[in-house]
Amino acid sequence: MDMDEYQQRARETAVYPLTSDLRSINYCVLGLGGETGEVLNAWKKTHRGDYNFRAARGKLLEEAGDALWYIANLAHELGLTLSELAEINLIKLKQRQADGNIKGEHSSVIILEEKEDMDYSALYDLPEREVRRFPLGEPVDPKEWQKWVDGDSKSP
Numbered sequence: 001m002d003m004d005e006y007q008q009r010a011r012e013t014a015v016y017p018l019t020s021d022l023r024s025i026n027y028c029v030l031g032l033g034g035e036t037g038e039v040l041n042a043w044k045k046t047h048r049g050d051y052n053f054r055a056a057r058g059k060l061l062e063e064a065g066d067a068l069w070y071i072a073n074l075a076h077e078l079g080l081t082l083s084e085l086a087e088i089n090l091i092k093l094k095q096r097q098a099d100g101n102i103k104g105e106h107s108s109v110i111i112l113e114e115k116e117d118m119d120y121s122a123l124y125d126l127p128e129r130e131v132r133r134f135p136l137g138e139p140v141d142p143k144e145w146q147k148w149v150d151g152d153s154k155s156p
Helices: 003-011 023-048 053-077 082-098 142-149
Strands: 109-111 131-133
Touching (some): 003 053
Parallel strands (some): 109 131
16 A cells, blocks of 8 residues: 555545634644654553563554554644645755755754744744745645745745
8 A cells, every 4th residue: 555545545534624714734743743642652661660571562553553543644634635745844954954854954944834923934044045935725845845945936
């Protein structure tokens, strides 16, 4: 199964309020946070001695799968397929690596907002080229993202 097929099938099991406002996004974000906590809790219990590694592995995989479900649905709510999200993430990481920032310092900010008048470059203390706006609900074209990373584009 590829990532986009998984995302489509995950949507079939989505029972949260599918709305056009932020409630759908909130549900996915909060659920992802909860599942991330479950992963951490399982690993903590392994360190404490409650689980051996074999038992912990099963629990970690179960919770990671639940986190994947929330990521798939969050990406959908933000107008992306999982393959687009993965491609954009790899492009971002490649750019960070080229900038010598692969250890987690940000070299760009993705803004998924409809407010074009806000000065995000000042907010994040970045040059304007480092800020990219993507309106909510519109698909992100990975080729346009790559053009921006390469410095060939300023707006989507």
